[in-house]
Amino acid sequence: MISASPSREPAAFLPGVDRAALAVAFADRLRRRGMPVGLTAVQDVVRALEADPPTSLSRLYWAARIGFVRRHAEIEIFDEVFAAVFRGVAVAADPNARRRPGGGGGAPSPTGPRLPAPSREDRGALPWATLPQVVAGAADSAASPAVPERLPGDVSGLADVPFEHLDGRSMELLGEWLRAAVAAWPVRRGRRFAVGPRGRRPALRATLARSRRTGWEPFHLMRERPLDRPRRTVMLCDVSQSMQAEATAYLHMMRALALVAGAEVFAFATSLTRLTPALTHRSAADAVDHATAKVADRFGGTRIAANVHTLLASHHGGTLRGAIVIIGSDGWDSDPPDALAAAMARLRRRANRVIWMNPRASAPGFEPSAGGMAAALPYCDELLPADTFASLRRVIDAIARTRSSSTG
The missing domain is CATH 1.20.120 (Four Helix Bundle (Hemerythrin (Met), subunit A))
Structure with missing residues (x-):
C-alpha cells in the first residue's frame, strides 16, 4: 500500500x-x-x-x-x-x-514584462513592513521578566477615597463622574398626552383630523397616551461644622442633580440658602466657589427642623409635592427632636420619597443614636451611607432604579 x-x-x-x-x-x-x-x-x-x-x-x-x-x-x-x-x-x-485592449501589448518577453519606471514621488522603501521584535536572550540580561502593572483609572482609584483626603482637582473629576451617572432618572406621569399606537384613551381631535381623508367619516380611531416627565428632585445639604469634610463633595452632587435632573438644591446650617442658580454654572470650580460664597452661615451650628419648616412654608415648598427629597446630614441638630419629627412628618406627606444620606452610616456598628437622626428615621424611606464618591454614586443608582409612574 x-x-x-x-x-x-x-x-x-x-x-x-x-x-x-x-x-x-x-x-x-x-x-x-x-x-x-x-x-x-x-x-x-x-x-x-x-x-x-x-x-x-x-x-x-x-x-x-x-x-x-x-x-x-x-x-x-x-x-x-x-x-x-x-x-x-x-x-x-x-x-x-x-495586456492592453486591442492586442497592442504583444507577446511577453521570456524574462517577464518590463514594469514602468517608478516616479520620483513613489520611490522609497516599504512603509508598512512589520519589523521583527527585538527580544533579548536570557543570557543577555540577568533581570527577571517585567510584568506590566495594571493600575486603576483616575475615577476608579479615587471613588473610595474619603472626602477629606481629596484635593480640588479630584473633587472636580469625581463631580463630572457623578454628573454622567445621573442619566436615567425616575419619571412621573404628566398631564399632557401624545398620539401613539400604544395609547388607550381616544384622541378626538386626531380622529377628526384623520377623518378628513374619508369625507369626515371616522373610520380610524386614533388613541393617545400620557407623557412621562422626569420626577422632581429636591436636595438639602448640611454645611455645619460637623459636615465640613463632606460639604464640597455634596455640592458637586447637588450640581450634578441641578444640571442633569433639574433639581432644586438648598444648603442649610442655621438658615436655609437656595443654591440652584449658583450651582448651574458651566465651570465646576466656579459653581462651587459661588455656592460657598453665597452660604454665609457655613461651618456653624445646625438647625435641621427649623430649616425644613422654612422650606415647607416658602414658595419653594410646592416643589416638594411628588418629589424625591434627598437630605445629606449626620443628624446632629440643635433643635428639639420632636420639632424635627413634626417637620419630617409634613415633608413625608408631601414628597414621593425621602432619602437620608449620612456620612457616618458606613462606620462599623453604626446606630442612629443621635437625637435628630432617631427622630427623622421613621419618616425616611432609605438611610444610605455617603462618605465617599462611590457611596454617592450608589445613592444615585438607588434613586434611578425607582420607576414610579404615579401622579403623587
Whole structure:
C-alpha cells in the first residue's frame, strides 16, 4: 500500500507584513497620483488578503487591482505605483496583467514584462513592513521578566477615597463622574398626552383630523397616551461644622442633580440658602466657589427642623409635592427632636420619597443614636451611607432604579 505524501502549502508572500497597513499605505500612494480610492476599496483589499494570502507577486497584484481599480483609465496609474513599490521584489508579475485592449501589448518577453519606471514621488522603501521584535536572550540580561502593572483609572482609584483626603482637582473629576451617572432618572406621569399606537384613551381631535381623508367619516380611531416627565428632585445639604469634610463633595452632587435632573438644591446650617442658580454654572470650580460664597452661615451650628419648616412654608415648598427629597446630614441638630419629627412628618406627606444620606452610616456598628437622626428615621424611606464618591454614586443608582409612574 502506497501512502500519498502530504501536500505542502506554499509559503506566504512577503511574510511579516501588516495587511491593513499595506492596503492603507498603497491607497495613500494611489491618491497622491490622482486616483480616487475610498475606504470601501481599502476594506475590500484587506479582506481579500485575509481570505487568500498571496503566495506570489502576481496574486498580490490581482488582489490589489481588483480592489482598488474601478475604471479602465486607472490601470496605468495603478501599474506605475505597483511597479514603484515592488521594484525590488525578485518575482515576475503575471504577463496577462499588462495586456492592453486591442492586442497592442504583444507577446511577453521570456524574462517577464518590463514594469514602468517608478516616479520620483513613489520611490522609497516599504512603509508598512512589520519589523521583527527585538527580544533579548536570557543570557543577555540577568533581570527577571517585567510584568506590566495594571493600575486603576483616575475615577476608579479615587471613588473610595474619603472626602477629606481629596484635593480640588479630584473633587472636580469625581463631580463630572457623578454628573454622567445621573442619566436615567425616575419619571412621573404628566398631564399632557401624545398620539401613539400604544395609547388607550381616544384622541378626538386626531380622529377628526384623520377623518378628513374619508369625507369626515371616522373610520380610524386614533388613541393617545400620557407623557412621562422626569420626577422632581429636591436636595438639602448640611454645611455645619460637623459636615465640613463632606460639604464640597455634596455640592458637586447637588450640581450634578441641578444640571442633569433639574433639581432644586438648598444648603442649610442655621438658615436655609437656595443654591440652584449658583450651582448651574458651566465651570465646576466656579459653581462651587459661588455656592460657598453665597452660604454665609457655613461651618456653624445646625438647625435641621427649623430649616425644613422654612422650606415647607416658602414658595419653594410646592416643589416638594411628588418629589424625591434627598437630605445629606449626620443628624446632629440643635433643635428639639420632636420639632424635627413634626417637620419630617409634613415633608413625608408631601414628597414621593425621602432619602437620608449620612456620612457616618458606613462606620462599623453604626446606630442612629443621635437625637435628630432617631427622630427623622421613621419618616425616611432609605438611610444610605455617603462618605465617599462611590457611596454617592450608589445613592444615585438607588434613586434611578425607582420607576414610579404615579401622579403623587
